[in-house]
Amino acid sequence: MIRVIGIGSSFGADQLGWLALEALEEAAVPDLELIRLDRPGSGLLRYFEGVGKILLIDAVEAGLEPGEIKLLDRDDLAQSSCLTSSHGFGVAEALALAETLETLPAELWVAGIGAGNDRSSVPDLNKQQLLDLLARLTKDVPC
Amino acid sequence: MASKREIHINVPVLTRVEGEGALEFDVVQGVIQKLNLRIFEPPRLFEKFVEGYEYDQVIDMVARICGICPVAYQMSAVQAFERLFGVDPGPWVRDMRRVMYCGEWLQSHALHVHLLAAPDFFGFESAIAMAEKHPEVVRRGLKLQGLGSDLITLFGGRSVHPVGVRVGGFYKAPAQVAVADMVKQLEEALPQAEALVRWCAELDFPHDEQAFTSVALSEPNEYAIGSGRLVSGQGLDIDISHFESHFEEFQVPHSTALHTQLEGRPYLTGPLARLNLNFHQLPKPVRAVMEDCGIHFPSHNMFHSILARAIEIHLVTYEALQLLKAYQRPATPAVQFRPRAGTAFGCTEAPRGFLWHRYDVDDRGDIRRARIVPPTSQNQARIEQDLCASMESFGFDHDDDELRQRAEQVIRNYDPCISCATHFLKLKVSRR
Numbered sequence: 001m002i003r004v005i006g007i008g009s010s011f012g013a014d015q016l017g018w019l020a021l022e023a024l025e026e027a028a029v030p031d032l033e034l035i036r037l038d039r040p041g042s043g044l045l046r047y048f049e050g051v052g053k054i055l056l057i058d059a060v061e062a063g064l065e066p067g068e069i070k071l072l073d074r075d076d077l078a079q080s081s082c083l084t085s086s087h088g089f090g091v092a093e094a095l096a097l098a099e100t101l102e103t104l105p106a107e108l109w110v111a112g113i114g115a116g117n118d119r120s121s122v123p124d125l126n127k128q129q130l131l132d133l134l135a136r137l138t139k140d141v142p143c
Numbered sequence: 144m145a146s147k148r149e150i151h152i153n154v155p156v157l158t159r160v161e162g163e164g165a166l167e168f169d170v171v172q173g174v175i176q177k178l179n180l181r182i183f184e185p186p187r188l189f190e191k192f193v194e195g196y197e198y199d200q201v202i203d204m205v206a207r208i209c210g211i212c213p214v215a216y217q218m219s220a221v222q223a224f225e226r227l228f229g230v231d232p233g234p235w236v237r238d239m240r241r242v243m244y245c246g247e248w249l250q251s252h253a254l255h256v257h258l259l260a261a262p263d264f265f266g267f268e269s270a271i272a273m274a275e276k277h278p279e280v281v282r283r284g285l286k287l288q289g290l291g292s293d294l295i296t297l298f299g300g301r302s303v304h305p306v307g308v309r310v311g312g313f314y315k316a317p318a319q320v321a322v323a324d325m326v327k328q329l330e331e332a333l334p335q336a337e338a339l340v341r342w343c344a345e346l347d348f349p350h351d352e353q354a355f356t357s358v359a360l361s362e363p364n365e366y367a368i369g370s371g372r373l374v375s376g377q378g379l380d381i382d383i384s385h386f387e388s389h390f391e392e393f394q395v396p397h398s399t400a401l402h403t404q405l406e407g408r409p410y411l412t413g414p415l416a417r418l419n420l421n422f423h424q425l426p427k428p429v430r431a432v433m434e435d436c437g438i439h440f441p442s443h444n445m446f447h448s449i450l451a452r453a454i455e456i457h458l459v460t461y462e463a464l465q466l467l468k469a470y471q472r473p474a475t476p477a478v479q480f481r482p483r484a485g486t487a488f489g490c491t492e493a494p495r496g497f498l499w500h501r502y503d504v505d506d507r508g509d510i511r512r513a514r515i516v517p518p519t520s521q522n523q524a525r526i527e528q529d530l531c532a533s534m535e536s537f538g539f540d541h542d543d544d545e546l547r548q549r550a551e552q553v554i555r556n557y558d559p560c561i562s563c564a565t566h567f568l569k570l571k572v573s574r575r
Contacts, residue, residue: 038301038303038304039210039303041254042254042258042270042285042288043285043288043289043292043302045285046285046289089258093271096271097270097271097274097281100271100274100275100278101274101278101281101282102278
């Protein structure tokens with residue numbers, strides 16, 4: 001079983017993480033636990049408990065075509081210099097804190113979805129790429 | 144020979160960062176000649192957004208103003224409409240709203256204490272750096288923060304922008320089994336909250352006593368959170384509807400956020416102001432821990448703000464537990480009412496200070512005009528006043544990085560919603 005966490009908000013392209021979850025639910029991909037989070041900040045760490053395999057999905061601003069989905073390296077996740085801000089504590093900071101506290105799951109993947117330049121509009125999510133990614137992960141990870 | 148140092152602090156725009164600001168001051172012979180806390184965040188226009196919308200829609204709309212304290216916005220709004228409509232939702236609603244508000248204080252304070260303020264006292268640049276040396280402290284903070292979020296979710300369906308509050312009560316009453324589970328979690332958290340107070344009491348606080356006026360809500364029989372009269376340490380004692388006769392909001396050239404003054408002078412709102420005015424109303428178990436630790440209020444040292452937040456964490460954990468232990472699911476979670484036209488006033492204590500709302504409502508219950516005065520705006524003038532005194536007291540024989548760090552710590556004592564922006568101030572010093 002893989003816990004898939006879609007991170008986002010209801011604003012523009014920031015919805016992409018949530019739309020990915022809807023696509024997975026629609027496709028009835030088996031052995032997934034789907035969790036939708038609204039900008040959890042440091043609260044993300046709570047969702048690392050009790051499961052060994054987690055896929056995080058979030059919209060990213062640069063490096064991908066609008067709607068394109070791709071696994072990211074941890075190095076791709078630039079921490080802001082705003083490390084201890086309540087509002088600025090993002091995914092990269094949460095992962096860094098979880099690593100320090102040794103609470104990262106045994107296997108963790110982070111997938112980015114290209115938000116495009118216009119953050120106010122929502123690009124079409126490449127659903128086939130998403131399903132292919134999950135197929136790869138579930139194949140690599142016997143359930 | 145006079146020396147002049149210009150310190151410009153610029154904040155880059157970041158995704159999901161709320162607030163953009165800078166600090167600028169000129170020093171001549173060790174004395175600050177000019178100090179501006181510049182806030183560039185564009186106006187958000189919420190007061191105009193809500194015009195034309197119905198009262199219950201407004202309660203969910205204003206929750207969107209802040210991701211950290213949405214409950215406060217909802218509670219000030221719902222109180223305003225209920226006062227205008229003559230609605231008494233009864234003791235069950237009153238108690239459960241207090242529990243929900245306890246959740247918001249718990250999550251907001253736990254976040255601020257552990258991830259923002261505490262690293263300053265140990266010289267860590269961030270909570271992540273602090274977690275390497277003190278992982279148990281950070282874990283405790285995350286646990287308390289999570290519990291606060293769960294309390295909000297219990298009544299609001301979700302912790303970010305909850306949706307459970309309505310005029311007359313709640314849309315839904317939590318199931319007895321869900322409350323029983325929450326009681327268990329609160330019982331486990333109470334010793335942690337007490338330990339947090341003891342831990343904060345041992346911090347090495349800078350000595351920086353300053354004269355300032357504390358303003359907070361006050362109730363005769365409890366530590367005020369969701370209602371009360373506005374009182375100050377200098378004799379103010381007014382109904383919230385008289386706010387505009389004593390407090391003035393005004394524009395300053397260097398900030399897009401309005402400043403507020405009480406009778407023409409800056410004042411403090413927030414946890415330290417509340418403790419200063421209402422500490423005698425803390426429950427006995429909370430006061431017992433304070434006495435055991437040698438903690439005394441009132442305090443005029445702003446660096447005690449972290450301690451005030453820790454004490455309020457203990458307070459809300461204890462109060463939420465007591466109120467939920469007595470929980471009985473009601474037959475209906477809301478009472479009936481009829482809207483009426485008039486001017487509605489609401490004021491409650493958000494985690495960062497009192498939050499005042501005014502709505503002009505027509506006979507259909509639609510909003511014609513709104514005014515919202517948040518705590519961060521109220522504290523801005525006081526922050527500038529504090530920075531002048533604190534930085535002169537700290538002295539300017541420090542390198543730029545030390546000056547920046549001290550200025551940031553002073554600003555963080557207020558936990559402004561621009562705290563993010565103020566944490567990573569970039570310092571550019573030009574001397575001539």
